[in-house]
Amino acid sequence: MRHLLRGVAPLGGERTDVLLADGVIVAIGADASREAGSATVLDGDGLVALPGLVDLHTHLREPGREDAETVASGSRAAALGGYTAVHAMANTSPVADTAGVVEQVWRLGQDAGRVDVFPVGAVSVGLRGEQLAELGAMAQSAARVRVFSDDGMCVHDPVLMRRALEYVKAFDGVVAQHAQEPRLTQGAQMHEGIVSAELGLAGWPAVAEESIVARDVLLAQHVGSRVHVLHVSTAGSVEIVRWAKARGIAVTAEATPHHLSLTDERARGYDPLFKVNPPLRTAEDVEAVRAGLADGTIDVVGTDHAPHTREDKDCEWAAAAFGMTGLETALGIVSTTMVATGRLTWADVARVMSTTPARIGRVASGPHAHGRPLAVGEPANVTLVDPTARWTVDPSRHASTSRNSPYGGTELTGRVIATFLRGRPTVLDGALTEEEHA
Numbered sequence: 001m002r003h004l005l006r007g008v009a010p011l012g013g014e015r016t017d018v019l020l021a022d023g024v025i026v027a028i029g030a031d032a033s034r035e036a037g038s039a040t041v042l043d044g045d046g047l048v049a050l051p052g053l054v055d056l057h058t059h060l061r062e063p064g065r066e067d068a069e070t071v072a073s074g075s076r077a078a079a080l081g082g083y084t085a086v087h088a089m090a091n092t093s094p095v096a097d098t099a100g101v102v103e104q105v106w107r108l109g110q111d112a113g114r115v116d117v118f119p120v121g122a123v124s125v126g127l128r129g130e131q132l133a134e135l136g137a138m139a140q141s142a143a144r145v146r147v148f149s150d151d152g153m154c155v156h157d158p159v160l161m162r163r164a165l166e167y168v169k170a171f172d173g174v175v176a177q178h179a180q181e182p183r184l185t186q187g188a189q190m191h192e193g194i195v196s197a198e199l200g201l202a203g204w205p206a207v208a209e210e211s212i213v214a215r216d217v218l219l220a221q222h223v224g225s226r227v228h229v230l231h232v233s234t235a236g237s238v239e240i241v242r243w244a245k246a247r248g249i250a251v252t253a254e255a256t257p258h259h260l261s262l263t264d265e266r267a268r269g270y271d272p273l274f275k276v277n278p279p280l281r282t283a284e285d286v287e288a289v290r291a292g293l294a295d296g297t298i299d300v301v302g303t304d305h306a307p308h309t310r311e312d313k314d315c316e317w318a319a320a321a322f323g324m325t326g327l328e329t330a331l332g333i334v335s336t337t338m339v340a341t342g343r344l345t346w347a348d349v350a351r352v353m354s355t356t357p358a359r360i361g362r363v364a365s366g367p368h369a370h371g372r373p374l375a376v377g378e379p380a381n382v383t384l385v386d387p388t389a390r391w392t393v394d395p396s397r398h399a400s401t402s403r404n405s406p407y408g409g410t411e412l413t414g415r416v417i418a419t420f421l422r423g424r425p426t427v428l429d430g431a432l433t434e435e436e437h438a
């Protein structure tokens with residue numbers, strides 16, 4: 001299978017041709033057109049070529065909640081969003097806390113064949129926060145787990161967190177923390193502030209996140225390990241991460257598209273589409289998260305794609321599940337909020353949505369390498385984006401099994417046109433290719 005991407009914009013350089021064959025980038029520039037032979041030609045005029053996007057934070061719901069998402073449906077949504085790899089969170093049923101479950105998820109991803117699905121292993125057995133899960137067995141399994149998280153739950157016991165941080169050092173792993181002090185957020189429904197007071201909904205204070213972030217960067221420093229802060233949502237968390245990095249602490253941090261774009265004002269309609277964990281915060285927090293992403297304090301954009309069924313979402317606010325879908329809109333949100341506003345270049349987008357997440361997840365080398373530069377000899381994981389295309393989000397047309405996107409009717413600038421996984425198109429002309437298997 002050969003594809004010639006004609007006249008695409010490589011990051012920071014002149015437009016050029018890129019030839020993909022046998023799963024790798026075989027030629028760039030004049031060589032590419034010369035060697036193209038019978039390759040299928042794609043007109044890349046006006047398109048930006050990015051290394052295939054990598055999500056460190058996807059909920060695929062399989063095993064257990066296949067009515068909300070499966071590995072196959074989530075893989076299709078990911079490909080449409082420009083992703084070639086996603087990390088699947090462990091809060092499934094059963095929980096991904098054993099080698100058996102993570103191997104199952106890995107294999108389902110390979111069978112679906114649209115993206116590489118890298119399973120995240122749970123930190124604690126059953127996400128209960130009491131006893132360390134079999135981290136070593138998951139790391140040594142066929143799934144080669146390197147990212148460990150109880151996401152959805154906070155590892156709140158400092159002794160357990162310390163042990164996890166110490167343990168993952170043996171195999172160069174990372175603990176990805178969902179920073180939420182449980183006592184400070186008991187019964188909480190939305191950000192604690194003026195809007196929660198006016199709506200009469202129980203508030204979720206910023207300090208509930210910040211106190212855990214502060215503790216964990218100090219623990220990471222103490223044991224000399226890596227910690228990754230998931231979905232940073234407050235200005236104070238950005239400040240703490242900035243402080244920790246200045247001290248040389250091995251902390252990385254994530255922003256979600258929704259914390260870059262939406263505020264707690266959206267709760268005023270009591271529409272549970274805007275109910276998410278951590279909650280949407282204030283305009284000042286959104287600005288701090290954007291500034292943190294722009295200055296490198298925040299390393300990556302992770303979707304926190306959290307699909308939920310209509311039954312779990314289409315109900316009164318207090319009863320609804322936390323979470324929103326994100327795979328199919330992430331690039332458009334980042335493009336609209338950060339690139340169109342001049343705060344990130346497309347090279348920055350490649351960094352925060354591909355290169356750095358691949359490095360943090362330790363999937364930047366080996367036979368399933370992602371986040372590699374677009375260079376001769378590298379795996380042909382490529383995403384083509386039209387940076388000026390304007391489009392309106394229509395969740396009813398999403399490939400995800402679930403419909404709980406907060407962006408229905410929103411107009412975005414910047415759209416994924418094609419995605420290639422090891423040289424094989426998974427998306428062309430903005431639509432899924434028919435072929436389902438490698």
Ligand SMILES: NC(=O)N[C@@H](CC(=O)O)C(=O)O
Nearest residue numbers: 059151152276277306322323
């Ligand atoms: N981010 C979310 O709002 N939801 C996540 C887990 C979580 O509660 O963090 C989910 O799995 O649905």
